[in-house]
Amino acid sequence: MTINQARRKLLIFGMGMSLVSPKIFAAQKIALLDLKSTSDSLHISLPAGDPHARVFRLDNPNRVVIDVSMTAFSSSLMHSLVVVRQKFPWIVHAKIAHFNPETARIVFQLNQPAKINHQTSNGVKWVSVSVMKGAIAAAPAVVEEETTEAPAQSARKIAARPLLVMIDPGHGGKDPGAIGGKGTYEKHVVLDIAKHLQQQLQREFKIHAVLTREDDVFIPLYHRVSLAHQHEADLFVSIHADGFTNDQVSGASVFALSEHGAGSAMARYLSQSENSVDVIYDNDVKTNDAYLKQTLFDLDQTETINRSLDFGKHMAANISTVHHMHNNHIEQAGFVVLKSPRIPSVLVETSFITNHQEEQLLQQPSFQLKMAKALAKGIHGYLMQERKENLIA
Structure with a gap:
């Protein structure tokens, strides 16, 4: 996927969310990083064959980090991140960075510790992220x-x-x-x-x-x-x-x-x-x-x-x-x-x-x-x- 110069520029989102669009190169035939969500969890899928693909936690402050190859990073992720940040009050802010020449990184800072579950099937790593029991994921209707x-x-x-x-x-x-x-x-x-x-x-x-x-x-x-x-x-x-x-x-x-x-x-x-x-x-x-x-x-x-x-x-x-x-x-x-x-x-x-x-x-x-x-x-x-x-x- 080729993106124009405007989409390579830094995008700053308000309300505590700063998103930096990494420099993305022409995509090869590889599964893309994807974000979805349910009422209480964030769901991440990454190509299992990607040597750079991983999801892990960091403490002080509480963070969830997603790494993926540049070729597996989609520009549409920025739109999904805007939705996710509004949907889950436990996400304080998120950043996208050009971590190294081969790797794009997304960092979610959270207001409490997260639970991460991993599984792999059909060549895809499936990861779900949620907060500890008792936290409210979204305002109840x-x-x-x-x-x-x-x-x-x-x-x-x-x-x-x-x-x-x-x-x-x-x-x-x-x-x-x-x-x-x-x-x-x-x-x-x-x-x-x-x-x-x-x-x-x-x-x-x-x-x-x-x-x-x-x-x-x-x-x-x-x-x-x-x-x-x-x-x-x-x-x-x-x-x-x-x-x-x-x-x-x-x-x-x-x-x-x-x-x-x-x-x-x-x-x-x-x-x-x-x-x-x-x-x-x-x-x-x-x-x-x-x-x-x-x-x-x-x-x-x-x-x-x-x-x-x-x-x-x-x-x-x-x-x-x-x-x-x-x-x-x-x-x-x-x-x-x-x-x-x-x-x-x-x-x-x-x-x-x-x-x-x-x-x-x-x-x-x-x-x-x-x-x-x-x-x-x-x-x-x-x-x-x-x-x-x-x-x-």
């Missing part, structure tokens, strides 16, 4: 149970396994998204709304939420979908503020995936605009990801689309209380970021940045917060329903 029983019982709350919502601020980096007449960039305003939404979900509803990006960085569309699967998200929400050729077009819209093309001319325009991002900007990766090709038309897809439409109705109902809707019904289109075979996914157009009045609104922190609160209520309402119907654990 607390869902109110609807019942007709006595008030004391109806106030009872169910604390079940942690739920994870993946929030995807659209665009970023070299992809600015739509640009308003006054020069407002979509990529900036949707990141602000996404950060408000993350805070609302965690503070008001105790639902754990992570962002696909925390900064102004470019992430290929299919990487965004892969992140949701690799880290076992329960919901996926992509946030946008797109544009149109007619500056009079206004209002919010909610989209779910369609298997049969877009449901309207507007939906076709927007999905074509969004899906062209990888073709225009992404010279380093291929978007015909084998995983998606194998699973997109899986039998689960139809059920997932139906759940996404239901999820979208909850979102639209709450958005309509703070902003007018461009369409009162849930639109369907072939957005790449919605092509998850198992995770209910919606794309929210919070408004049109090409509309002068809405561009001004999008710049206002008060509007961003109102929109985030509406989205959080929609997510919470949908998760309550899913729990009640036993569709999630």
Whole structure:
């Protein structure tokens, strides 16, 4: 794999996480280092035949170190590390370094000792990392149970396994998204709304939420979908503020995936605009990801689309209380970021940045917060329903 000069540069992530991208050389035919996670553990896979591949602990402070050959290091790992750091509060920060001419190194600093389990099969080293029993891996999702029983019982709350919502601020980096007449960039305003939404979900509803990006960085569309699967998200929400050729077009819209093309001319325009991002900007990766090709038309897809439409109705109902809707019904289109075979996914157009009045609104922190609160209520309402119907654990 060849990466451009920009991706070789040092990337600094906030909130205690400093990531240095190593100098990566053209990849040979070798398995890549990969990171996935469950609700309480980080899972690492490395090529067993790699003489540099190892995972080990260090003390004072508590650290987990991953070494791998340069040729087995993927640039997409940086996106996964951003998600992992948000997901697990026991990860204080992480660094990627060019350890020596042949080896890339990732160092996780932890706030407590870790347990590491190793096994090897089919030419792959599988390593799981978790903290000692009793530590909380993610903020628990607390869902109110609807019942007709006595008030004391109806106030009872169910604390079940942690739920994870993946929030995807659209665009970023070299992809600015739509640009308003006054020069407002979509990529900036949707990141602000996404950060408000993350805070609302965690503070008001105790639902754990992570962002696909925390900064102004470019992430290929299919990487965004892969992140949701690799880290076992329960919901996926992509946030946008797109544009149109007619500056009079206004209002919010909610989209779910369609298997049969877009449901309207507007939906076709927007999905074509969004899906062209990888073709225009992404010279380093291929978007015909084998995983998606194998699973997109899986039998689960139809059920997932139906759940996404239901999820979208909850979102639209709450958005309509703070902003007018461009369409009162849930639109369907072939957005790449919605092509998850198992995770209910919606794309929210919070408004049109090409509309002068809405561009001004999008710049206002008060509007961003109102929109985030509406989205959080929609997510919470949908998760309550899913729990009640036993569709999630």
